[in-house]
Amino acid sequence: MEHEDPAEAFLGPRARRLRVVELLQLAAGSGLAAYAVWALLLQPGFRGVPLRLQVPYVGASARQVEHVLLLLRGRPGKTVDLGSGDGRIVLAAHRCGLRPAVGYELNPWLVRLARLHAWRAGCAGRVHYYRQDLWKVSLKDCYNVSVFLAPSVLPLLEDKLRAELPPGARVVAGRFPLPTWQPVAVAGEGQDCVWAYDIPGAGFAVSSSGVPSKATPGLGSPPVPGTPTIQAGWTQ
């Protein structure tokens, strides 16, 4: 039999077997290393969370963050990012005047990273990151909610949002739309698409304490055509 690779021919069957074993060891080693990174850095805090509810960390792109801010621009009341990762959406929201801005995240490393980013941005103590399970957070005082989660958890999330959000609240979902709700506005396209949903009810104005107080036109009514990248569609 002819060998195309002269080195192969030189090695002989025993040495070739050894090379295969080495390759297998390398593959097993890399797999183990990847698992260790996943278990130690990416998944701590998720013990006890059912597998179908575990959403891995993937940070929002700059475009996605921009679209979230576009759909929440000028809105009063508390803003929260459910599963806030390294805190980029919360920090950007705070910088845009959406206050208070709060992130809930289960992974303690990401919570620390988010706080570090806030500190480096000169916003330490003014944005808030909590290591908390988003399924256990009460949303009754949240008027602006962003979610960048996996499709598998969105049906359950719809139930939670519907049960807990106050009238006039807005939810913005990135990457995947909420499965059964009708968006009132959409910003961006493809991967960068972000959908906005309003909880029907009276709108609100900002009181001096920053708490939404009285009814105003605007919320709960069709969105005013704004920038060209928002496609508004009112369905309720």
Ligand SMILES: C[S@@+](CC[C@H](N)C(=O)[O-])C[C@H]1O[C@@H](n2cnc3c(N)ncnc32)[C@H](O)[C@@H]1O
């Ligand atoms: C796709 S990432 C989005 C991160 C961030 N919102 C962003 O867009 O940059 C989803 C995040 O949700 C977090 N997460 C998943 N399940 C969670 C839970 N039950 N409670 C809190 N955070 C959770 C993950 O750790 C991950 O950081």
